[in-house]
Amino acid sequence: MERRRASLLLISALALTGQAAVGGTLPEERMDALYHFYSGDNVEIDGPSLLVRKNVGQSVSVSGSYYVDSITSASVDVVTTASKYSEERTQWGAGIDYLHGDTTMSVGFSNSEENDYSADTINFGISQEVFGGLTTISMGYGSGSDEVRRRGDDAFQDTVDKKAYRLGVSQVLTRNWVVGLAFETIADEGFLNNPYRSVRYLDGAGGFAFQAERYPRTRASNAAAVRSRYHLPWRAAVAAEYRFFTDDWGIDAHTLELGYTQPRGRLTFDLRYRYYTQGSADFYSDLFPYQDAQNFLARDKELATFQSHGPHVGVTYTLFDRTSDTRALRGSASLFYDYIFFNYDDFRDLRVTGVQPGTEPFFSFNASVVQAFFSLWF
Amino acid sequence: MNARAATAIVAAALLLAGCSGVEPWVKPYERDRLADPIMSFDRNPVSTSYMDHVREAREGARGAAGSSGGGCGCN
Numbered sequence: 001m002e003r004r005r006a007s008l009l010l011i012s013a014l015a016l017t018g019q020a021a022v023g024g025t026l027p028e029e030r031m032d033a034l035y036h037f038y039s040g041d042n043v044e045i046d047g048p049s050l051l052v053r054k055n056v057g058q059s060v061s062v063s064g065s066y067y068v069d070s071i072t073s074a075s076v077d078v079v080t081t082a083s084k085y086s087e088e089r090t091q092w093g094a095g096i097d098y099l100h101g102d103t104t105m106s107v108g109f110s111n112s113e114e115n116d117y118s119a120d121t122i123n124f125g126i127s128q129e130v131f132g133g134l135t136t137i138s139m140g141y142g143s144g145s146d147e148v149r150r151r152g153d154d155a156f157q158d159t160v161d162k163k164a165y166r167l168g169v170s171q172v173l174t175r176n177w178v179v180g181l182a183f184e185t186i187a188d189e190g191f192l193n194n195p196y197r198s199v200r201y202l203d204g205a206g207g208f209a210f211q212a213e214r215y216p217r218t219r220a221s222n223a224a225a226v227r228s229r230y231h232l233p234w235r236a237a238v239a240a241e242y243r244f245f246t247d248d249w250g251i252d253a254h255t256l257e258l259g260y261t262q263p264r265g266r267l268t269f270d271l272r273y274r275y276y277t278q279g280s281a282d283f284y285s286d287l288f289p290y291q292d293a294q295n296f297l298a299r300d301k302e303l304a305t306f307q308s309h310g311p312h313v314g315v316t317y318t319l320f321d322r323t324s325d326t327r328a329l330r331g332s333a334s335l336f337y338d339y340i341f342f343n344y345d346d347f348r349d350l351r352v353t354g355v356q357p358g359t360e361p362f363f364s365f366n367a368s369v370v371q372a373f374f375s376l377w378f
Numbered sequence: 379m380n381a382r383a384a385t386a387i388v389a390a391a392l393l394l395a396g397c398s399g400v401e402p403w404v405k406p407y408e409r410d411r412l413a414d415p416i417m418s419f420d421r422n423p424v425s426t427s428y429m430d431h432v433r434e435a436r437e438g439a440r441g442a443a444g445s446s447g448g449g450c451g452c453n
Contacts (some may be wrong), residue, residue, distance in 0.1 A: 032424035038432060051424040067428075132402030164441065170419070175408040180419055184441035223441035227419055231411040245439035253439035261416045268416065278438050302438055336425060342436070369432060371425055 024102040024129050026061040029054050029328070031376045040340070040367025042074040047088075049373075059100065065093040065110070076363055077301070080350040081198045081210055089114045095123075102129040116195070119146040121162075133172075140166035150195040158191035180227040188219045199299040200350075200357075201288035208287065208357040214297045215283075221247035225255075237261045239272075250282035251303065259312075270314035270336070280305040286348050287358045301363065304347040310340040323377075330377040338369040 034049040047068035055061050067090070074084040095108030104127045112119040127138035144162035163186070170180045193215035203209040225243035232238065239259035246252050259272035281303040283296035314336040322329040341364070348360035404412070411417065420426050430443045 032422070034424050034428065036428050049424055049428055065424075132406075134402050134404060166442075172404050172409075172412060175404050176411055178412060178417060178419075182442040186441050221439075221441060223439065223443075225442040229417050229419065231414065231417055235414070235416070237414075237416045243439070243442055245441070247438075249438075251438040253437065255439065263416060276433075276437060276439070281438070302436060308437065334422065334425075338429070369429070371428060373422070373424060375422070375424075 024099055024104055024127075024133075026055055026059070026097060026099050026104070027053055027063075029061075029378055031378070032373055034371055034373035037370040038367060040342075041076060041365040042079070043071070044073075045069050045071045059098060061097040061099075063093075063095045063097075063108075065091070067091040067093075076349060076351065076365075077197060082196055087115055089117075102133075103127070116149040116151050117146065119144060121145075123164075125166075127168075135172070136168075136170040138166070138168040138170075140164070140168075142166070146190070148191045148195060153195075156195065160188060160190035160192060163187045176231040178229050180225075182223075182225045182227070184223050186219075186221050186223075190217060192217065192219055193298070194300060197300055199285070199288055199297045201291050201293060202357060204290065206357075209291070211291055211297070213300065214295070216249070216296055219247060219249055221245065221251075235263055245278075249303070251278055251280070253278035266318040268316040268318075270312065270316075272312035272314075273309070274312065275307070275309040277307045278305065280346060284346070286346050299347075301344055301347045305345040306343060306347070307345075308340055308342045310338060312336065312338045328377045332375045334371070334373050334375065336369075336371040338367075340367045340369065342367065 030051075030053050032049075032051045034051075036046060036049060038045040047070045048066070049068075050066045051063070052065075053061060053063040069089040070086075071088065072084070072086045078084060089112060091110060091112040093108060093110035095106060097104055097106040104125075106123075106125040106127075108123045108125075110119075110121045112121075121142060121144040123140060123142040125138060125140040127136055129136050142162070142164035144160070144164075146160040146162070148158045148160060150156040165185045167183045168180065170178065172178050193213045197213045198210035199213055200208045200210050223243060223245045225241065227239070227241045229237050229239045237260070239257075239261070241255070241257040241259075243255040244253075245255070253276065255274065255276045257272060257274040259270065261271075262269045281298055283294060284298045284300075284303045285293075286299060286304070288294070288297060314334060316332050316334040319331040319333055320329075321331075343364045344362050347363050348358070349363040350360060352360045415421055433443075434440050
């Protein structure tokens with residue numbers, strides 16, 4: 001609760017710093033149609049993602065989005081404790097931005113549906129340009145209301161309530177250099193574990209057995225990020241980003257990303273490398289010493305100690321550009337590829353059998369992520 | 379520690395509020411490079427929100443990533 005109060009105090013203080021309006025801008029009018037594909041750990045997910053944003057008059061921008069995940073999973077958790085499954089998640093979103101002077105106010109709503117999970121989220125935001133547009137301060141609040149169900153168990157139903165408080169500052173430092181700071185506090189309350197996952201424990205007879213995971217019903221997290229982009233003397237940009245994350249489950253995480261963007265004629269090349277590392281949650285263990293060994297029990301590899309890292313390669317080709325003084329008309333095609341290595345330090349691969357429990361090799365896998373999309377500015 | 383960090387940011391924000399007379403040190407006509415799309419923190423929002431979702435489903439960390447969405451993403 002102390003964290004939440006601190007964050008509210010921070011938001012109120014920043015609201016006092018509003019400056020005289022000079023003239024902000026609405027987001028670009030743009031349409032994107034993307035196909036995404038993920039493959040890793042015997043999980044395949046693909047589907048479309050659409051995003052449209054259009055101005056209505058001089059001061060209003062409306063947006064709509066549609067997103068689908070078609071999932072086929074035979075991941076290490078699934079094959080060792082359950083059976084292969086397929087499912088689909090569909091998400092709709094709509095938003096309005098209103099520009100008044102240098103202030104942009106926004107509201108957005110999204111709904112996500114799976115056969116065992118529904119999520120409704122509403123977001124409010126306000127951003128203000130100050131110092132003649134050199135500084136932009138933004139604040140946001142998000143509230144989510146989720147319903148959790150379990151396939152094959154009609155009696156099970158629970159909820160998750162989420163609150164998010166966001167604060168951002170973007171600052172032009174020189175004619176070549178811009179930095180951004182972001183801070184976000186998120187508080188969850190409800191059924192926070194995966195209803196299908198199990199933990200394992202020593203059964204006292206030389207083997208191990210499984211029992212259902214049990215998480216706390218609350219979680220509060222803080223994340224702070226700093227981002228920087230620098231325009232080189234030739235037409236290219238370098239980017240650096242660092243994020244620190246901590247929560248009251250005991251997870252601390254660091255993310256570092258470096259990038260380079262190089263346009264050449266109609267092409268724009270993007271190269272990035274991202275490194276992520278986290279420590280495990282306090283109540284995580286790959287192998288508990290006995291059944292009900294503690295109040296809270298987790299063996300979800302998302303809460304384990306691990307590192308993930310890998311390159312991103314992207315290329316965008318400008319198909320046409322008929323932008324004039326009066327209107328933009330431009331189209332491009334992009335192909336992005338990410339390769340990600342996941343290496344776990346305390347999550348063991350239970351597909352390896354016939355060994356002493358707790359001596360199985362540590363789990364690792366690699367994932368490929370492909371994005372192909374068309375963009376139209378109009 | 380969080381309360382301390384918040385206090386520091388509040389103090390910085392209030393100091394900034396007192397600086398309304400500061401002249402912009404990068405003039406509007408000097409912002410051509412900053413206006414280049416390659417300098418945008420989020421050049422392709424449709425791609426950014428997708429990658430945030432891919433990571434959030436597999437990593438313990440969340441937030442301060444630049445976009446938001448819903449769903450469980452449990453695989």
